[in-house]
Amino acid sequence: MPRQTLDESRLHSAIRDTVANRHADIVHNVNAAALSNPVLVVGMAGNPYCRRARRLLGKAEIAFHYLGYGSYFGEWQPRGALKAWSGWPTFPMVFVKGNLIGGADDLEMLIKSGEIKRLLGE
DSSP: OOOOOOOGGGSOTTTHHHHHHTTHHHHHHHHHHHHHSSEEEEEOTTOHHHHHHHHHHHHTTOOOEEEEOOBTTBOHHHHHHHHHHHOOOSSOEEEETTEEEESHHHHHHHHHHTHHHHHTTO
């Protein structure tokens, strides 16, 4: 089922470029990192679920790359752009082989079931 987004035809022409390019650099960086690292965790300072995801990967001895964007009090707009791009409402965002698998709880389920090893081709 495709995710719903507001159709571009419903955006006033004066704001289309703003909507299309809002924090495009950060979205590009995360997309590039997700495609070039087997496991990517995108998080933020002070979030216990982001720490938990990194701890789970460390305990499972799975190498990962981490990108952090601010804290609860800063960089909320770039994080909003990432949420709009991915459709995922919370942090962390965990990518495996370029695919978003969810957050810390989802990661824990994949580790416990062993599916993460299959996704990584191990």
